[in-house]
Amino acid sequence: MIMNDKSHHQTCTNCVMDTSDPSIKFDGNGVCDHCQDFKNNVKPNWQTDNRGRQELTRIVERIKASARGKDFDCLLGISGGVDSSYMLHLAVKEFGLRPLVFHVDGGWNSELAVHNINVMIDKLGLDLYTEVINWEEMKDFQLAFFKSGVPHLDIPQDHAFIATLYHFADKYNIKYILNGGNFSTECVQYPMKYYYYGTDMAQINDITKRFGTVKMETYPFSSIFRHKIYLKYIRGIHVVKPLNYMPYYKDEALALLEKEYRWKPYPQKHFESRFTRFYEGYWLPERFGFDPRRVMFSSLILTGQMTSEDALEKLKQPAYNLDRIEEDFNFIAIKLGISREELQGYFNMPKKYYWDYKNQQNVFRLGAKALHWLGVEKVKKRKK
Numbered sequence: 125m126i127m128n129d130k131s132h133h134q135t136c137t138n139c140v141m142d143t144s145d146p147s148i149k150f151d152g153n154g155v156c157d158h159c160q161d162f163k164n165n166v167k168p169n170w171q172t173d174n175r176g177r178q179e180l181t182r183i184v185e186r187i188k189a190s191a192r193g194k195d196f197d198c199l200l201g202i203s204g205g206v207d208s209s210y211m212l213h214l215a216v217k218e219f220g221l222r223p224l225v226f227h228v229d230g231g232w233n234s235e236l237a238v239h240n241i242n243v244m245i246d247k248l249g250l251d252l253y254t255e256v257i258n259w260e261e262m263k264d265f266q267l268a269f270f271k272s273g274v275p276h277l278d279i280p281q282d283h284a285f286i287a288t289l290y291h292f293a294d295k296y297n298i299k300y301i302l303n304g305g306n307f308s309t310e311c312v313q314y315p316m317k318y319y320y321y322g323t324d325m326a327q328i329n330d331i332t333k334r335f336g337t338v339k340m341e342t343y344p345f346s347s348i349f350r351h352k353i354y355l356k357y358i359r360g361i362h363v364v365k366p367l368n369y370m371p372y373y374k375d376e377a378l379a380l381l382e383k384e385y386r387w388k389p390y391p392q393k394h395f396e397s398r399f400t401r402f403y404e405g406y407w408l409p410e411r412f413g414f415d416p417r418r419v420m421f422s423s424l425i426l427t428g429q430m431t432s433e434d435a436l437e438k439l440k441q442p443a444y445n446l447d448r449i450e451e452d453f454n455f456i457a458i459k460l461g462i463s464r465e466e467l468q469g470y471f472n473m474p475k476k477y478y479w480d481y482k483n484q485q486n487v488f489r490l491g492a493k494a495l496h497w498l499g500v501e502k503v504k505k506r507k508k
């Protein structure tokens with residue numbers, strides 16, 4: 125049982141978010157602000173009926189028109205997870221697009237992820253552009269985050285993905301990026317305390333300067349200023365999230381992928397990376413008392429794909445297969461080139477958070493506000 129730091133514990137009466145999210149607020153009926161936010165801000169702006177279809181058809185036409193005579197008309201990053209895999213299927217089979225499909229290999233792909241990417245690429249007859257991150261740099265970057273004591277250990281993987289995406293868009297002069305992000309399975313925000321911004325270079329620089337030991341000569345970096353301003357406004361690169369314009373149900377998407385591509389499901393969202401499986405399934409719940417399944421399940425509850433009874437039942441079981449923890453603990457330590465004891469030491473060390481290191485949180489907050497006021501980001505979601 126994971127205990128919360130606070131003595132007062134409360135779970136939302138509608139979804140399964142609880143006080144392990146430190147900024148959660150409840151109304152008089154015990155309904156949390158994630159649920160209020162969904163009802164007031166997301167749902168009114170989320171059209172998956174005919175209006176959404178028509179809008180998406182117009183967008184697809186614009187994408188095609190932007191790339192006449194070119195080899196690719198859009199860019200699509202694939203992790204091997206269900207959202208990006210399903211989006212690839214739609215892009216090619218339903219919209220008739222010609223995406224440049226790329227994958228970032230940060231050294232932690234599970235065999236299942238490799239299988240899932242390969243079966244799709246083969247069946248659709250596409251080429252895959254793989255960016256392999258220099259392992260010595262990646263390892264050192266990840267170790268720096270372990271040594272810093274913060275919860276957001278996924279940043280070295282996430283940042284490489286984002287930076288590579290924009291690098292490809294820039295290099296091949298592709299104006300549209302298809303993104304598998306969606307309200308249907310991701311409408312609830314992860315708490316900032318555990319999932320800090322992956323593109324805050326002040327934080328990354330501070331942590332790598334203090335704890336890193338090798339020079340990051342080839343690792344792809346991209347600051348938020350570069351991709352949100354330079355690439356968007358100067359180069360005119362747009363991000364499109366097709367899954368938000370249609371009904372998107374995870375179970376149906378899975379069934380289609382399994383049938384059409386011999387695609388195989390993962391036991392949990394984000395488990396396509398062996399590192400993320402360890403980090404979200406074990407490290408976050410056990411070291412920090414935050415179980416990310418609460419966010420995933422709550423999104424599914426709000427969009428009618430799961431009941432809160434089912435979610436609460438599942439949450440009683442640990443996300444991690446406890447029989448395998450020894451094996452995986454050793455695997456992670458060996459892969460990072462450290463002893464099991466050293467890894468255990470990071471697990472036991474005092475907890476640190478993003479505010480313990482340099483950060484530009486205020487700039488990020490201001491930027492989000494500005495984009496909302498300018499009407500660029502129409503759907504204003506709770507800021508973590």
Ligand SMILES: [Zn+2]
Binds near residue numbers: 141157
């Ligand atoms: Zn709620």
